[in-house]
Amino acid sequence: MIYFFDIDDTLVLWDDDATAIHPMGDGARGWKWNQPLVDFIINVGHTFVLWSGGGKDYARTWRDRLISDYPELEADIRRLGHMALDLDPRIAIDGDICVDDQAEFRGVNSPATWLTPEDFIATI
Numbered sequence: 001m002i003y004f005f006d007i008d009d010t011l012v013l014w015d016d017d018a019t020a021i022h023p024m025g026d027g028a029r030g031w032k033w034n035q036p037l038v039d040f041i042i043n044v045g046h047t048f049v050l051w052s053g054g055g056k057d058y059a060r061t062w063r064d065r066l067i068s069d070y071p072e073l074e075a076d077i078r079r080l081g082h083m084a085l086d087l088d089p090r091i092a093i094d095g096d097i098c099v100d101d102q103a104e105f106r107g108v109n110s111p112a113t114w115l116t117p118e119d120f121i122a123t124i
């Protein structure tokens, strides 16, 4: 089983409440880690994938920031994002968990389990 974490408004919480979503931080003034998710990554020691509709380079930027803040995570985040994660059913497979603030839209064509950050945090 692999955990896939979206970045914007999932692993990274943008500080502007004026809009519901912030693709690549659009419209936001600042950000913070979604600490319960970071704590989960640290404590579970599983394989994680960070992904973003912003693409692989954007996902890599946030992976590097996460590892800069939490160097112990370097071995656990082994792969980077795929901008079509929700469109290609071969990537996140049955049994995988995808955490995404837009889970209700992205999970439609995917065999994985898709949860919003709030719903996922409620399970941990």
Ligand SMILES: [Mg+2]
Binding pocket: 006, 007, 008, 009, 010, 100, 101, 102
């Ligand atoms: Mg998002």
